[in-house]
Amino acid sequence: MPPTIYLAFVDDWEVRGNGTGDPRVLQFEPMRRLVKIFDRYGIRGSFNVEVMQQLAYRKLQERSPELQAFANEWEEVVTQSFRQGHDVQLHLHPQWSAARYDGRGVWKVDGDWSILNYPEQQIRAMLASGKQYLEALLRKIDPTYACVSFRAGSWCAAPSDSFLTILSELGFVFDMSIVAGIRYDTPQIKLDYTHCEEPFAPYYPHMKDARRISCSMEPIVCIPTNRFFGARIALLRRDFSKARMLVRRKIQHLTDRHGRSRPTLSRGRSGDEWTNKGESGVAGLVRRLFNRYIRGQLHIADLSRLNYPMMCRMMAHIRRQASHSGLPCIPVILENHTKDIYDFSDIERFVADVARSPDVKTITLTGIAHGLRNGTFQVRTA
Numbered sequence: 001m002p003p004t005i006y007l008a009f010v011d012d013w014e015v016r017g018n019g020t021g022d023p024r025v026l027q028f029e030p031m032r033r034l035v036k037i038f039d040r041y042g043i044r045g046s047f048n049v050e051v052m053q054q055l056a057y058r059k060l061q062e063r064s065p066e067l068q069a070f071a072n073e074w075e076e077v078v079t080q081s082f083r084q085g086h087d088v089q090l091h092l093h094p095q096w097s098a099a100r101y102d103g104r105g106v107w108k109v110d111g112d113w114s115i116l117n118y119p120e121q122q123i124r125a126m127l128a129s130g131k132q133y134l135e136a137l138l139r140k141i142d143p144t145y146a147c148v149s150f151r152a153g154s155w156c157a158a159p160s161d162s163f164l165t166i167l168s169e170l171g172f173v174f175d176m177s178i179v180a181g182i183r184y185d186t187p188q189i190k191l192d193y194t195h196c197e198e199p200f201a202p203y204y205p206h207m208k209d210a211r212r213i214s215c216s217m218e219p220i221v222c223i224p225t226n227r228f229f230g231a232r233i234a235l236l237r238r239d240f241s242k243a244r245m246l247v248r249r250k251i252q253h254l255t256d257r258h259g260r261s262r263p264t265l266s267r268g269r270s271g272d273e274w275t276n277k278g279e280s281g282v283a284g285l286v287r288r289l290f291n292r293y294i295r296g297q298l299h300i301a302d303l304s305r306l307n308y309p310m311m312c313r314m315m316a317h318i319r320r321q322a323s324h325s326g327l328p329c330i331p332v333i334l335e336n337h338t339k340d341i342y343d344f345s346d347i348e349r350f351v352a353d354v355a356r357s358p359d360v361k362t363i364t365l366t367g368i369a370h371g372l373r374n375g376t377f378q379v380r381t382a
């Protein structure tokens, strides 16, 4: 009997980490589209909504009324999706704690990108205000709603003396910030998850280092976000078609006579925030290309970054891991970024496959929290 995979379609919902990009373009419109796809196949998605951005908009809305319109629409999209049965949970980019607005559509988002680098009191305050905000908003629709899961901005969750303890004290049931194997050493992000003790199944973490499995039960669970290796040819194809689409979009923008008069309708721009040390310049580019297309690299199970053949490869890897785990049923967490979706058709094709797979059920993050509490999902100890 093959194990039953409980697949969670999770999306980190936000503008770019440096504050650029129009929320209507990167968040509102693609979330509505994605929800339509989920609804068509009877699937309930989960959105990790980035709340610090929303709180920054609300804080400054009196002085800059255009921010109020954005913040209102943010709530409209979130509550509408929630009403339709989709889950909403907490995601947090602490760099917004030091956000400044120039009054003309431009944000300067200067805070540290890792929640772990803030004083304990401030970590607690940010997490508590994000949770309270979501619960106040969504309990108007469902009084039993609870914010139970968390994903840290830029994946920064370990090691830390206090982070997991604070999460558990605030009532979070599980964290999904660990992706076994990733490592970043960039101007903004420093993390090393190359040695994680559990890449797949739920586990009780060592409370000061979520990369390690605890010997005993703990007040919070970690579930890694899934990842897989290789897919070099499919990746090459994906990169080609994405490049083609970007060029086409650029040409369209240049020829669109309204294009220049709507600069705010933008997709934003990432800088070097995700460029690892030693990966810039010509030598760095060569190294990157070699790793990408010849040696093969690790991919986070992020649907916005994958094409359909890569999603199939990811799913085959998930099935292999599930069968090796020996567990009868296992929750698996995917990732997605509405801001980065260039082609909804591949996602729709994958969602349709999942909807008709007998060994895969879909689940929300709230559903996973219930399953952890009632023992449906086993949790590993060391």
Ligand SMILES: [Zn+2]
Residues within 6 Å of the ligand: 012, 014, 050, 091, 093, 152, 153, 154
């Ligand atoms: Zn994020």
